[in-house]
Amino acid sequence: MRLVFAGTPETAVPALEALLASAHEVVAVVTRPDAPAGRGRRLVASPVAERAAEAGIEILKPAKARDPQFLDRLREIAPDCCPVVAYGALLPREALDIPAHGWVNLHFSLLPAWRGAAPVQHAILHGDDVTGAATFQIEEGLDTGPVFGVLTEPIRPEDTSGDLLGRLAVAGARLLADTMDGIEAGVLEPRPQPAEGVSVAPKITPEDARVDWGAPAHRVDRLVRACTPAPGAWTTFRDARVKLGRVRPAPDAGPLAPGGLLAERKRVLVGTATHPVELGEVRPEGKRPMPATDWARGLNLTGKDGLV
Structure with missing residues (x-):
């Protein structure tokens, strides 16, 4: 043809x-x-x-x-x-x-x-x-x-x-x-779609890609994966936008308040509505992507710091 x-x-x-x-x-x-x-x-x-x-x-x-x-x-x-x-x-x-x-x-x-x-x-x-x-x-x-x-x-x-x-x-x-x-x-005839099971997938906007740390860990994980590579999941830290790479649910970690940050020697954890997630790569505003551990090392975190 x-x-x-x-x-x-x-x-x-x-x-x-x-x-x-x-x-x-x-x-x-x-x-x-x-x-x-x-x-x-x-x-x-x-x-x-x-x-x-x-x-x-x-x-x-x-x-x-x-x-x-x-x-x-x-x-x-x-x-x-x-x-x-x-x-x-x-x-x-x-x-x-x-x-x-x-x-x-x-x-x-x-x-x-x-x-x-x-x-x-x-x-x-x-x-x-x-x-x-x-x-x-x-x-x-x-x-x-x-x-x-x-x-x-x-x-x-x-x-x-x-x-x-x-x-x-x-x-x-x-x-x-x-x-x-x-x-x-001439051997293919299209078949009508069934009336049941219809769902709609509108375009995901940058605003849709903002992480809600008050959601359960599995929802945070899905949102980040769904928005990678585009439009890119993000959050804010000290009023500046931070783009997020993949996260990993960390059910072994102790409790953290939603959005609360904990920098350990080999990982950085963020609280959700359930157990924390571990941050992978992050990209602070105006900077290149970097491992979350490198990012956290220069922040001088206090107990009041968190992601919003």
Whole structure:
């Protein structure tokens, strides 16, 4: 089939690679416009755009997917199907109707669970044991279309969203390529999602990523892992923001008030509503990441100090 691939972040690159290596012809990619990045805030192409440029593929970067010039070009290309991974923009009906086999999305959850922008983060945040990926036909609702195929993936106790998303991106790439094969062969029929088990996974904002030390230790652990690497869990110390790397529940430690800090020789503990957690790497405002023990060593902690 003639494919136009839509995707933007690094997470989408394994799927593009799988399709480039398949029997299908990727004739163009659709990606988000170049965005400012780094301290200089210079415009940088998306990872998908960079890989497409290496492969010599036409790159389309509409500001909006309903732009007439973009829609006209898509009609000229006349793709058979448009596979999608984390494109990052809503697709209007005018775009959905162009390819003969529609737009097929690779979504990183077991639909209808965790429809929305942050399925992996919410699966970790809510303590799920298993997640997965699904390919489905895009329609105008939010991740509501009928499903072609699924795969499952266990969530490991120390998984961050970055760890889990990395595994799903690779496994899901194969699923998406297999889905394209099945559609071309006429052997795949999408099945409607069940009405039961629907949950929604909205984008996690920086404010959502602030740690509540009054929560139980397992909730603090899940929040930090869910927000790693983005948007990054954080707290405040002496009115300054401190970003947090992974934490580790420390049920062997003595009781500490929520947010209370205890610097031991080989670890730094913070109190929660249950047992303390051990801090891993921290990043004070304006500084580089460092081990929590190094950070605490220069603080001259008093009994009144704590994280808020």
